[in-house]
Amino acid sequence: MGILTNIQRFSLNDGPGIRSTVFFKGCNLRCRWCHNPETLSARPQLLRYGQKCIGCGACVTACPTGSRSLSPEGLRYEEKTCTACGACADVCFSGALELCGREYSVDEVLGEVLQDKPYYEHSGGGVTLSGGEVLMQPAFACQLLRALKERGVSTAIETNFSFPFEEVIGPLLPWTDLWMVDIKLFDAQAHKRWTGGDNACILENLRRLAALGKPVIVRTPVIPGVNDAEAEIVPIAAFLKEIGSLQYYELLNFNPLGASKYDSLEMNNDFRDARPLPKERIEALADAARALGLQVKVG
Numbered sequence: 001m002g003i004l005t006n007i008q009r010f011s012l013n014d015g016p017g018i019r020s021t022v023f024f025k026g027c028n029l030r031c032r033w034c035h036n037p038e039t040l041s042a043r044p045q046l047l048r049y050g051q052k053c054i055g056c057g058a059c060v061t062a063c064p065t066g067s068r069s070l071s072p073e074g075l076r077y078e079e080k081t082c083t084a085c086g087a088c089a090d091v092c093f094s095g096a097l098e099l100c101g102r103e104y105s106v107d108e109v110l111g112e113v114l115q116d117k118p119y120y121e122h123s124g125g126g127v128t129l130s131g132g133e134v135l136m137q138p139a140f141a142c143q144l145l146r147a148l149k150e151r152g153v154s155t156a157i158e159t160n161f162s163f164p165f166e167e168v169i170g171p172l173l174p175w176t177d178l179w180m181v182d183i184k185l186f187d188a189q190a191h192k193r194w195t196g197g198d199n200a201c202i203l204e205n206l207r208r209l210a211a212l213g214k215p216v217i218v219r220t221p222v223i224p225g226v227n228d229a230e231a232e233i234v235p236i237a238a239f240l241k242e243i244g245s246l247q248y249y250e251l252l253n254f255n256p257l258g259a260s261k262y263d264s265l266e267m268n269n270d271f272r273d274a275r276p277l278p279k280e281r282i283e284a285l286a287d288a289a290r291a292l293g294l295q296v297k298v299g
């Protein structure tokens with residue numbers, strides 16, 4: 001079984017062609033700009049959109065653990081005792097509560113994504129595992145990828161790639177057609193500061209993947225004030241000259257859409273006021289990478 005947040009059908013931005021994207025829950029990095037904060041924790045969680053609450057009290061009655069209660073100040077929520085059973089969300093018809101994450105079996109995922117197999121075949125698409133971080137649940141990922149390949153479906157993984165190559169990445173290689181790997185920052189200290197993780201292992205894993213000739217797309221989410229200068233992008237592009245199996249390099253403009261999710265989890269959002277880069281600015285960064293001879297896309 002695996003813990004997933006969502007299965008999105010007819011997705012066009014997670015690899016070639018028409019795809020279904022399977023979102024895993026849990027991540028080992030803590031990128032400070034993350035636009036999917038609900039995928040950081042590996043456990044199911046209750047998202048709470050207080051502005052939609054009409055104060056009906058149905059969630060209080062439904063909660064078997066007393067984690068929701070009414071007080072003179074309004075509704076209260078006790079995260080420590082919440083088991084993320086979802087009973088409150090089931091009775092909240094205003095949309096103020098949403099359970100994020102639940103267990104899925106491989107067969108359940110297959111039942112969903114195989115419905116679109118003809119579309120994958122006609123468009124050159126397939127199924128992409130994304131997250132969160134797929135490699136946090138390597139056994140489930142491996143079973144799912146293998147089952148997809150055995151049914152003739154093309155597969156891809158979006159990953160931060162900061163995992164041991166032999167133990168975690170190696171077993172997935174036979175079942176993965178395309179790797180989509182992020183390099184967020186090339187400078188090791190800056191990478192540690194902004195994401196909480198080391199990038200030496202990511203770069204070494206990319207070298208090893210390339211040595212095996214495995215197709216890979218490398219992407220950099222461009223974040224205002226973090227890596228939005230040529231000084232950050234050009235060293236990544238220079239490194240990618242070594243990666244012989246690179247399909248292309250992609251710069252992804254900052255996505256501010258996660259703001260309401262931070263609120264729903266009562267999490268601090270350092271990038272609440274940040275906005276995407278102007279088109280001409282991100283194109284200038286792409287041109288700086290193209291000048292090194294790479295094929296570069298802007299997403």
Ligand code: SF4
Pocket residue numbers: 052053054055056057058059060075088091092093094095096097
């Ligand atoms: S069920 Fe929903 S709308 Fe009713 S009190 Fe609970 S959170 Fe508010």
Ligand code: SF4
Pocket residue numbers: 046062063064065066067068081082083084085086087088089
């Ligand atoms: S998810 Fe379950 S335990 Fe948590 S507040 Fe809702 S009903 Fe209570």
